[in-house]
Amino acid sequence: MINKLFYNFIIFLFISFSAASQKKPIKFQSINEAGIAVGESEVNGVLQTVNGIEISNWFAGVGIGIDYYRYQTAPLFFDVRRYFDKENKGFVYIDLGYNIPWKDKPGKEISYYNSYHFTGGVYTGFGIGYRLSVSKKTSILFSLGHSYKKLRGNIGVISSCPFIGPCFEDYSKYDFGYGRMILKTGLVF
Amino acid sequence: MSGCKINIMKNFLTIALRVFVLIFFTFFFGGCVKDNCNHTYTYTLYRPIYKTTAQVKANIKSNAPKVVETPGKIVILGNYIFLNEIDKGIHVIDNSNPSMPKNVAFIDIPGNMDLAVKGNILYADLYTDLVTLDISNPLNVLVEKYNEGVFPYRAYGNGFYNDTNKIIVDWIKRDTTVTENCGGGSLLFDSGVFLSNAVSSQSASSNAASPIGKGGSMARFAIVSNSLYTVSNTDLNIFNITNPIDPIYRNKVTINNWNIETIFPFKDKLFIGSQNGMFVYGINNPNSPTLVGQFSHVQSCDPVIADDNYAYVTLRTGSTCFGNANQLEILQLNSFTDPKLVKAYPFTNPYGLSKDGNLLFICDGSDGLKIYNASNVTNLQLIKQFSNLETYDVIAWNGKALVVAKDGLYQYDYADINNIHLLSKIDIINN
Numbered sequence: 001m002i003n004k005l006f007y008n009f010i011i012f013l014f015i016s017f018s019a020a021s022q023k024k025p026i027k028f029q030s031i032n033e034a035g036i037a038v039g040e041s042e043v044n045g046v047l048q049t050v051n052g053i054e055i056s057n058w059f060a061g062v063g064i065g066i067d068y069y070r071y072q073t074a075p076l077f078f079d080v081r082r083y084f085d086k087e088n089k090g091f092v093y094i095d096l097g098y099n100i101p102w103k104d105k106p107g108k109e110i111s112y113y114n115s116y117h118f119t120g121g122v123y124t125g126f127g128i129g130y131r132l133s134v135s136k137k138t139s140i141l142f143s144l145g146h147s148y149k150k151l152r153g154n155i156g157v158i159s160s161c162p163f164i165g166p167c168f169e170d171y172s173k174y175d176f177g178y179g180r181m182i183l184k185t186g187l188v189f
Numbered sequence: 190m191s192g193c194k195i196n197i198m199k200n201f202l203t204i205a206l207r208v209f210v211l212i213f214f215t216f217f218f219g220g221c222v223k224d225n226c227n228h229t230y231t232y233t234l235y236r237p238i239y240k241t242t243a244q245v246k247a248n249i250k251s252n253a254p255k256v257v258e259t260p261g262k263i264v265i266l267g268n269y270i271f272l273n274e275i276d277k278g279i280h281v282i283d284n285s286n287p288s289m290p291k292n293v294a295f296i297d298i299p300g301n302m303d304l305a306v307k308g309n310i311l312y313a314d315l316y317t318d319l320v321t322l323d324i325s326n327p328l329n330v331l332v333e334k335y336n337e338g339v340f341p342y343r344a345y346g347n348g349f350y351n352d353t354n355k356i357i358v359d360w361i362k363r364d365t366t367v368t369e370n371c372g373g374g375s376l377l378f379d380s381g382v383f384l385s386n387a388v389s390s391q392s393a394s395s396n397a398a399s400p401i402g403k404g405g406s407m408a409r410f411a412i413v414s415n416s417l418y419t420v421s422n423t424d425l426n427i428f429n430i431t432n433p434i435d436p437i438y439r440n441k442v443t444i445n446n447w448n449i450e451t452i453f454p455f456k457d458k459l460f461i462g463s464q465n466g467m468f469v470y471g472i473n474n475p476n477s478p479t480l481v482g483q484f485s486h487v488q489s490c491d492p493v494i495a496d497d498n499y500a501y502v503t504l505r506t507g508s509t510c511f512g513n514a515n516q517l518e519i520l521q522l523n524s525f526t527d528p529k530l531v532k533a534y535p536f537t538n539p540y541g542l543s544k545d546g547n548l549l550f551i552c553d554g555s556d557g558l559k560i561y562n563a564s565n566v567t568n569l570q571l572i573k574q575f576s577n578l579e580t581y582d583v584i585a586w587n588g589k590a591l592v593v594a595k596d597g598l599y600q601y602d603y604a605d606i607n608n609i610h611l612l613s614k615i616d617i618i619n620n
Binding site: 040070146174175 | 229
C-alpha cells in the first residue's frame with residue numbers, strides 16, 4: 001500500500017514537472033523551518049530543511065528534519081508544493097517519506113526490558129501556508145497542516161541464559177503512530 | 190519591512206490562527222490528531238506433562254538412544270561419554286572409537302542437569318533428588334539410591350509445585366501471539382511465562398582409588414576423593430561417598446555470594462566461579478570446606494579452571510550475567526589467600542575452557558574453538574582456531590578435545606599440536 005502510494009507520488013511529481021519545465025525557468029530554493037507539533041499527548045518541536053527546485057508555480061524537493069514528538073526521529077521525505085497566486089504567496093504542500101528513529105533506544109531505560117531496537121516507518125504531511133517576501137531572494141514562510149509519523153520498537157527482555165545454549169528471549173513489537181497538527185515558520189532562500 | 194507588509198502579515202497570522210484552530214479541531218475530533226500504539230507480543234505457555242513417581246523411577250534405566258537436542262553437562266570416563274540432555278536425562282555414548290562415537294543408550298532422568306561419575310557409579314540430580322546409578326554396564330544401568338530433597342532449590346517454580354506422587358517429565362510448549370492497543374504509546378509489561386533453564390557439567394581430578402570422570406568447566410557437581418561436592422546459587426553441598434552406592438549428605442556451606450555458577454576441583458582446593466568473582470575453598474577437612482581466598486571481578490558469567498600456579502577465568506556478557514566484559518583473566522595462585530590478576534585477554538564471548546599441559550582450549554562462542562600455547566601466561570600464542578561453529582564447553586583430555594557446540598558434539602585430536610584435526614561429530618538436532 002505504502003509502496004503504491006510512493007510510486008504514484010513519484011509519477012505525479014515527474015508529470016507535473018515535465019509539463020511545467022517546458023515553459024518556465026528552474027530556480028533552486030531552500031526552505032528552512034522550525035515549528036511545533038501539537039498532538040494528543042504533548043506539544044513538541046520540529047526542525048526541517050527542504051531543498052529543491054521551483055518551476056513555474058510548482059516546487060519539489062527533498063527534506064530532512066528532526067521531529068521531537070514523543071520519540072525523537074529524523075523524517076526524510078519528498079516535498080511538493082503548489083503556489084496559488086501570481087506572486088506565489090499562498091500554497092499547499094504534501095510530504096511523503098520515511099521516518100528514521102534517532103536512537104535505537106527509547107531515550108531512557110525502562111525497567112524489565114533490557115533490549116531495544118527501533119525501526120522507522122512512513123512519514124506523511126500536508127497543509128497550507130503563506131510566503132511573505134522580505135527581500136528579493138528571501139521570504140518568511142508560515143504553514144500549518146497535519147503530519148503523521150510511524151515507528152516500530154522491538155523491545156525485549158533476555159530473561160534467562162543457560163550456561164550452554166541460547167538465551168531465552170522475549171520480544172514485543174510496539175507500533176507507534178502519531179498524528180499531529182504542525183505549525184511551522186521559517187525562511188526561504 | 191513596509192507597513193503594508195506588516196498589515197498583510199498580521200492579517201495572515203489572524204487568518205492562519207483561525208484556520209489552525211478550525212483544522213485542529215476538525216482533525217482532532219475526526220481522529221487524525223491521535224497517538225496510537227499497538228503492542229504485539231508472543232508469550233509462551235508451558236503445560237507440564239506428569240508421570241507418577243513410580244513410573245519415573247521404573248524408567249530410570251538404559252533406554253533406547255535418543256537424538257541430542259539440548260545438550261548440557263558432559264563427563265568422560267573410559268570409553269564412554271555421558272552427556273546430559275537438559276531436564277530429560279543422560280545420553281550414553283560409546284567412544285571406544287573417537288572417530289566414530291555411537292549413541293548407544295539414554296537414561297531417562299527428568300529434571301536432570303548435573304552429573305558426576307566415579308568408577309562405576311554415576312550421580313545425577315532429579316529435580317530436588319540425587320540419584321545414584323550403577324553404570325558397570327552402561328547398557329543396563331541400575332538405580333542404587335535416591336537421596337530425596339537434597340536440592341530444594343530445584344523445585345519446579347513457575348506456579349508448579351513438587352508433588353511426592355508425580356513428577357514433571359516434559360513440557361508442552363505453546364506460543365500465542367497477541368496484539369493489543371496500548372493507547373498513547375506507553376511501554377507495557379509482557380505477561381510471558383518463562384521456563385527457566387540452566388545447564389552445568391562436571392570436572393574432577395583426584396587421588397581416589399576409582400577413576401573419576403572428567404567434566405567440563407561449567408560443572409556444578411565435582412568429586413574429590415570420597416566426597417561429592419555440588420553447588421547451588423548460594424551453597425556448597427557435601428556428600429560423603431566413601432561407600433559409592435550410598436551417598437550421605439554431610440554438610441552445607443553457605444557461600445557469601447548469590448550467583449554461584451561452577452565448581453572446579455584441583456588437588457586439595459575447590460575453585461568456585463560466581464558472577465562476581467572466584468572463591469577458593471580448602472578441603473583438608475572434606476566435610477567442612479573453608480574459604481581460603483577469593484578474587485572479585487565485574488559481574489559476568491565466569492567458568493573457572495586452575496593448574497598448579499594459575500587460575501583461568503572467562504568472563505562473558507550477553508545474558509543474565511550482565512556486565513560488559515568478554516575476556517579471559519589469568520590469576521596467579523602463589524598464595525591462594527590472595528589471587529592476583531596477571532593478565533586479561535579480550536575475547537568475543539568466551540564460555541567454557543579446558544587445559545591440558547601447556548595447551549589452553551577456549552570456547553569463544555560464535556568465534557569457535559581457540560587453542561593456545563599457554564606456556565607463558567603473559568603471552569598466550571594462538572596455535573589453532575576452529576571457526577564456523579558456536580562453542581560452549583570443552584574437555585581436553587588425553588589428546589582428545591570434546592567440544593559441545595550449538596550444532597553438535599565435536600571431537601578433535603590434538604596429540605600432534607601441528608596437526609590438530611576433527612575426528613568426529615555427533616549432530617545436535619536443534620528444535
